[in-house]
Amino acid sequence: MDYAVEMRGINKYFGEVCANHQMSMNIRRGEILALLGENGSGKTTLMNMLSGIYYPDAGQILVDGMEVTIRSPKDAFRLKIGMVHQHFKLVDVFTAAENILLGLEGTYAPKKAEEEIRALAGKYGFDLDPGRAIHDMAVSEKQTVEIVKTLYRGADILILDEPTAVLTPQETEKLFSVLRNMREDGKSIVIITHTLGEVMAISDRVTVLRKGEYIDTLETAKTTPQALADMMVGRSVTLNIERPQPKNTTPRLRVTGLSCRDSQGVQVLKDVSFEARSGEILGIAGIAGSGQRELCEAIAGLQPIDGGSIGYFAPQNPEKLEELVGRAPTEIRDLGVSLAFVPEDRLGMGLVGSMGMVDNMMLRSYDRGPSFFTNPRPSKELAEDVKEKLGVVTPDLQTPVRRLSGGNVQKVLLGREIASEPSVLMAAYPVRGLDIHSSYLIYSLLNEQKEAGTAVIYVGEDLDVLLELCDRILVLCSGRVSGIVDARTVTKEEVGLLMTQLGEVKTDG
Numbered sequence: 001m002d003y004a005v006e007m008r009g010i011n012k013y014f015g016e017v018c019a020n021h022q023m024s025m026n027i028r029r030g031e032i033l034a035l036l037g038e039n040g041s042g043k044t045t046l047m048n049m050l051s052g053i054y055y056p057d058a059g060q061i062l063v064d065g066m067e068v069t070i071r072s073p074k075d076a077f078r079l080k081i082g083m084v085h086q087h088f089k090l091v092d093v094f095t096a097a098e099n100i101l102l103g104l105e106g107t108y109a110p111k112k113a114e115e116e117i118r119a120l121a122g123k124y125g126f127d128l129d130p131g132r133a134i135h136d137m138a139v140s141e142k143q144t145v146e147i148v149k150t151l152y153r154g155a156d157i158l159i160l161d162e163p164t165a166v167l168t169p170q171e172t173e174k175l176f177s178v179l180r181n182m183r184e185d186g187k188s189i190v191i192i193t194h195t196l197g198e199v200m201a202i203s204d205r206v207t208v209l210r211k212g213e214y215i216d217t218l219e220t221a222k223t224t225p226q227a228l229a230d231m232m233v234g235r236s237v238t239l240n241i242e243r244p245q246p247k248n249t250t251p252r253l254r255v256t257g258l259s260c261r262d263s264q265g266v267q268v269l270k271d272v273s274f275e276a277r278s279g280e281i282l283g284i285a286g287i288a289g290s291g292q293r294e295l296c297e298a299i300a301g302l303q304p305i306d307g308g309s310i311g312y313f314a315p316q317n318p319e320k321l322e323e324l325v326g327r328a329p330t331e332i333r334d335l336g337v338s339l340a341f342v343p344e345d346r347l348g349m350g351l352v353g354s355m356g357m358v359d360n361m362m363l364r365s366y367d368r369g370p371s372f373f374t375n376p377r378p379s380k381e382l383a384e385d386v387k388e389k390l391g392v393v394t395p396d397l398q399t400p401v402r403r404l405s406g407g408n409v410q411k412v413l414l415g416r417e418i419a420s421e422p423s424v425l426m427a428a429y430p431v432r433g434l435d436i437h438s439s440y441l442i443y444s445l446l447n448e449q450k451e452a453g454t455a456v457i458y459v460g461e462d463l464d465v466l467l468e469l470c471d472r473i474l475v476l477c478s479g480r481v482s483g484i485v486d487a488r489t490v491t492k493e494e495v496g497l498l499m500t501q502l503g504e505v506k507t508d509g
């Protein structure tokens, strides 16, 4: 078999940390290969050596059967290898076309380049307006720019590092159809993802890594999600979520008639009313863009409100209803209402990449203002606690969080919110980008919060998880509440129906 790429016996160390040990893998022409492994298993590192970000300490790389040396992204592009990273590297004030042309040698006629880019995007089925500025784009569009950028530079081997972690299920479907078109066209694609369903849906083969070592490569059609999970973790894993009975439920948030518009003046939340209670997990379900984000942001004080009220009952003074509408985000957080909004841009959400865990904990304490003084726990202790509880893999607490693997960055972010001991914890898409093991860890942490009396609001897109984890599920449809259902008795089909239309399912307060 002549492979597009072969990697043999690759070693890569970062100081004491062995990220890749005797790693090998190969990529065929015209295939989609999934790269699977737990957080920190060495996937990104291995791919960074193909794309010229890192240089291996040992081993060989062959492209089209010839041994090559890849010392820079330029070298990689010369070999027609392009990579789209977890954190995008686009210049915000430039247009898509300007970003795509950035760094290319020679001069380009802007209009002509725009036409070429448009044609290239159209060929594979992307939606892309080359003249649009990056800062006006949603994450999925930015990702499209990154992919088209590699294609425009002639990439035949395309590496996508967790592209779906920032996408909604609908956008993921779209991306997959584009990837299939590229495969059709003879391109080789490596896709990193933690979602086994995606591995099964998109890949021809799957390579499994564990703790920096190569484990095996399988034909996707001949394996199962359970077998892949076991192989990844190294033992048999049970994929099952606990759901303790809610205890001592009292109202924490009472939202009534909440309405919001987005910056374009479009109404995104319409007359939303519900209660979130201590000691339970309230799930929020809905098709992407049905108002989930705006709802969380409105409660957190990050979204201007058109009408309605958000009442908060603090645990210390449960009789007194505090109105949250009109308060500053920091004030709302100080009251104990916390938003861990994880997905879009992990390093943008209040973590400073160049700082270690300890300093990032402090950052949170500082911007909590006065409570910095009332919260006696030193940030070092907090950081240690988060590291231990969530199993964050980091050489030490001072290592800049930018150097941690993607999933570990996410654990730091969620861990910091939990460590602030909120009485209302909103977790939006907290398991995006996390491996299966860590996802189940997050579910059990949310359960722990619930049992400690926190009112947990969980925004998720995986209906199976919502149905297994939550006590009640609020379903949003076009910014309205189409139902609030008992998660123990409702069926997946009923929730699906509520998501797509204002259904007739019996609702439960």
Ligand SMILES: Nc1ncnc2c1ncn2[C@@H]1O[C@H](COP(=O)(O)OP(=O)(O)OP(=O)(O)O)[C@@H](O)[C@H]1O
Binding pocket: 014, 017, 018, 019, 037, 038, 039, 040, 041, 042, 043, 044, 045, 046, 393, 394, 395, 403, 404, 405, 406, 407, 408, 435
């Ligand atoms: N620049 C770096 N400096 C120090 N350590 C690093 C660096 N890059 C990666 N590592 C370490 O190497 C190991 C492998 O990291 P890598 O990012 O390749 O994992 P991953 O499989 O991509 O994980 P994830 O699924 O979380 O993205 C981790 O322990 C990580 O902390």
Ligand SMILES: [Mg+2]
Binding pocket: 043, 044, 045, 161, 405, 406, 407
């Ligand atoms: Mg990674």
